[in-house]
Amino acid sequence: EVQLVESGGGLVQPGGSLRLSCAASGFTFSSSYMHWVRQVPGRGPVWVSQINPDGTRAKYADSVQGRFIISRDNAENTLSLQMNSLRAEDTAVYYCAGPSTGINAFHIWGQGTMVIVS
């Protein structure tokens, strides 16, 4: 079964740090661009960051550039997001997401993990 499972969310004070993880299974993780997408309940999703298959290139939304770091461990099929200098506006459900074979879109989604900065 194709699956993404996020963990690591929780309550953190402004200025604090949190590390999210996403465990992948059922597809060729090491060949896939992977993404973090966040969503404030009741609002549209917002793309946060992406990383290329071998982990050498990352891109970030302007709102998190310089504060968040995306990384991956292809041996462990794990995607991570290190979030530093957190702000109230970072409060959201964070999803890891990725494409599937032949589908260049957010096809595979995790169940999401809630981050509350307060």
Add this chain to the structure above:
Amino acid sequence: QSALTQPASVSGSPGQSITISCTGTSSDIANYNLVSWHQQHPGKAPKLMIYEDYKRPSGVSNRFSGSKSGNTASLTISGLQAEDEADYYCASFAGSRSWIFGGGTRVTVL
């Protein structure tokens, strides 16, 4: 990064067809064949319904169809069913801005 523009809500009776629009710019929707549509039920993760403007993933009903003209993409749901009641989001590749989403459309089945 400005979001794509969607109507806040669309409604229809069972069996009817509805269309949701998604308006972007020449830098996103009009410039790439990478518009996707996602269905989201309350408390659930988004589910991909349409990708690359009009393609359907395996397992998605053929009642869902996508199209695009210029900088506007559309999702049509035909033969509306109660289970189609959900939030729908469009998304597009946007080059250097990577990916952008719409603000969402609440579909109500009357």
